[in-house]
Amino acid sequence: MSRSPTTTAPPAVAEPFEALRTDLPEAILGFARDRMAQGQPCALVTLTGIIDGAARALGAHMAVAGDGGYCGYISGGCVEAAVAREALLAIAGGEDRILHLGKGSEIFDIVLPCRGGIVLSIHVLRDAAPLGAVLAALTRREAAALVHEPGQALAMRAGPAATGPEGRRFVTAYQPALRVRLLGQGIEARAFLAIARAAGIETGEVAPRQPPDPATLDPRTAVVLLQHDIDRELPLLRAALASRAFYIGCLGSKRTHEQRRAALLADGWSDSDLRRIRAPVGLFGPARDARAIAVSVLAEILSLSQPEPA
Secondary structure (H helix, E strand, O other): OEOOOOOOOOOOOOOOEEEEOOOOHHHHHHHHHHHHHOOOOEEEEEEEEEEOOOOOOOOOEEEEEOOOEEEEOOOOOOOHHHHHHHHHHHHHHOOOEEEEEEOOOOOOOOOOOOOOEEEEEEEEOOOOHHHHHHHHHHHOOOOEEEEEOOOOOOEEEEOOOOOEEEOOEEEEEEOOOOEEEEEEOHHHHHHHHHHHHHOOOEOOOOOOOOOOOHHHOOOOEEEEEEOOOHHHHHHHHHHHHOOOOOEEEEOOOHHHHHHHHHHHHHHOOOHHHHOOEEOOOOOOOOOOOHHHHHHHHHHHHHHHHOOOOO
């Protein structure tokens, strides 16, 4: 139900405070699951509607515990404490709420900097099992979703899904975390590794010359080949092409890539196979120094890893 003015005093609730600074869905769901395991009541807040633009995408979450601790973002950080208070009131009352903020809202004292409006579903969690099931699927590198109908329990849905409304229900889709397999050496590889890890991206072990097992390169894995010798690169590249990796990037000039293409075509790879290779690698270029190459490659990976807008 929507929030409406009331003449009765709201129940006393804890003071909201940011307990964990993150916008990663798996961290937010884990926060709620863990707090519930500790005996804390919790609410999950989901961005389910956008009017004329918003800072976050549909499906963005906050988790709010009964002691006032919260994490996640449904905007740019400007309204999260106020939303947490609304969630605490929902927890105290034991009922789900729909909250409108910004454009079209009855709450005139909260204005979003983007001048748009957002619709938030505040769900008082009754059972942590669906959260645990989603987190277990993501740990297995499998897609999953949460399905919620206002006033009803959450349900976990296995497999790929699209975030957005589905009749009276709202579906929030989750994908396994982005990870990068770096097959490289030298100063470019060291710079890339430092920047990727600083961004919190899983990189695993670096294998400069050992071809990876294609089965370990799933559709949420990017393969980055930072090699200076095509003969050493080709066995690594063949393994990447045999996988389901969503991104394969190779260092080198256009001339180098033509040599690479000729060698792979001679091996029997098709033009469609070779179109998967991003070369010269990177979102912008030509980049010459190691830091610029690293930033350019990571920017390209991130630009291609985002889900399609709902």
